Amino acid sequence: MVLSKTGGTYRVAIGRELIEAQLRGRLKNGPRRALVGDTVRTCEHSDGSVTIEEITPRTSVLKRRTPGKRRGTRAVAANLDQVVVVGAARDPRWDQRLIDRFVVVAEANELPATVVVNKADLADDAPELARPYRDAGYPTLITSVPKSLGLNDLAARLRDHVSLFTGPTGVGKSSLLNAVQPGLDLRTGTVSPRSRAGRHTTVAAEMYMLDGGGFVVDTPGLRDIRLWGIDPIEVANAFPEFGPFVDECRFDDCRHTAEPGCSITAAAEAGQIDMGRLESYRSLLQEAIDAGRQWASKGTG
Ligand SMILES: Nc1nc2c(ncn2[C@@H]2O[C@H](COP(=O)(O)OP(=O)(O)OP(=O)(O)O)[C@@H](O)[C@H]2O)c(=O)[nH]1
Numbered sequence: 001m002v003l004s005k006t007g008g009t010y011r012v013a014i015g016r017e018l019i020e021a022q023l024r025g026r027l028k029n030g031p032r033r034a035l036v037g038d039t040v041r042t043c044e045h046s047d048g049s050v051t052i053e054e055i056t057p058r059t060s061v062l063k064r065r066t067p068g069k070r071r072g073t074r075a076v077a078a079n080l081d082q083v084v085v086v087g088a089a090r091d092p093r094w095d096q097r098l099i100d101r102f103v104v105v106a107e108a109n110e111l112p113a114t115v116v117v118n119k120a121d122l123a124d125d126a127p128e129l130a131r132p133y134r135d136a137g138y139p140t141l142i143t144s145v146p147k148s149l150g151l152n153d154l155a156a157r158l159r160d161h162v163s164l165f166t167g168p169t170g171v172g173k174s175s176l177l178n179a180v181q182p183g184l185d186l187r188t189g190t191v192s193p194r195s196r197a198g199r200h201t202t203v204a205a206e207m208y209m210l211d212g213g214g215f216v217v218d219t220p221g222l223r224d225i226r227l228w229g230i231d232p233i234e235v236a237n238a239f240p241e242f243g244p245f246v247d248e249c250r251f252d253d254c255r256h257t258a259e260p261g262c263s264i265t266a267a268a269e270a271g272q273i274d275m276g277r278l279e280s281y282r283s284l285l286q287e288a289i290d291a292g293r294q295w296a297s298k299g300t301g
């Protein structure tokens with residue numbers, strides 16, 4: 001299993017043993033570079049060096065949009081089976097729109113998401129912040145590192161899975177991992193009291209072995225995360241709580257924005273769907289539509 005990559009050197013776990021390996025000049029077939037989470041076949045040479053000879057076909061690749069660039073996507077990690085979206089109840093302030101983006105990216109990658117509200121020691125409303133996600137059917141956890149709250153549940157959720165931690169910067173992703181895996185000793189940051197925004201402390205996606213079984217990828221927090229190439233029609237599918245209502249909209253092609261007879265709008269007004277989630281959906285839908293237009297007008301297909 002490839003745990004990390006620094007320059008051209010990969011750190012690879014073979015069972016419990018960690019070795020360093022280089023990519024073989026030309027891989028036999030399949031992808032041309034290895035990703036964190038890839039399972040690879042290695043070869044040890046007489047001079048002691050180890051090369052990666054082959055990458056096993058991937059069961060999943062988590063992709064996100066390249067920052068700055070309009071179109072490119074970047075593969076973050078392979079073979080994940082779940083995404084843990086972490087936010088902080090305070091410091092930095094809970095930003096539902098941003099959390100929704102992380103959850104939608106997990107959905108777009110067809111990976112189940114768990115939502116964690118961390119730093120519950122700093123606020124009383126952590127359960128309310130989690131509620132829209134719990135109501136939408138996502139497993140949710142309320143955690144606090146200094147109070148050791150929810151850490152056993154988090155550890156249980158990670159056991160025997162290949163998980164990726166994602167979320168805004170400074171919310172405590174690395175701190176949570178340090179707490180569930182003694183000896184991990186990941187660098188954690190300080191939150192600037194002036195800006196209340198975390199500085200990036202984790203700099204690259206890296207995978208770690210869990211003593212209890214399983215692997216977890218810690219990633220640098222993102223201030224923003226955008227959708228890429230998602231068909232506007234598919235955005236609604238990333239909101240599972242819309243499912244029971246969609247067939248009841250008056251129009252088959254209802255976009256759940258301002259259409260008359262929209263069952264999603266009605267459900268949100270009746271408190272059956274969280275209004276904040278519906279607003280997130282609408283802004284993501286608009287973003288998907290705009291992105292499609294930009295690409296079309298550039299003639300890039
Ligand atoms: N009060 C409180 N502080 C926490 C908690 N968890 C983490 N922190 C603090 O929040 C700050 C940021 O924690 P990190 O673990 O570095 O956050 P991160 O999400 O890994 O940040 P990036 O690596 O930049 O994405 C540190 O000062 C932690 O000590 C918590 O549950 N409660």
Ligand SMILES: [Mg+2]
Pocket residue numbers: 173174175187188201202218219220221
């Ligand atoms: Mg970190």
Ligand SMILES: [Zn+2]
Pocket residue numbers: 249250254255256257259261262263264265
């Ligand atoms: Zn509708």
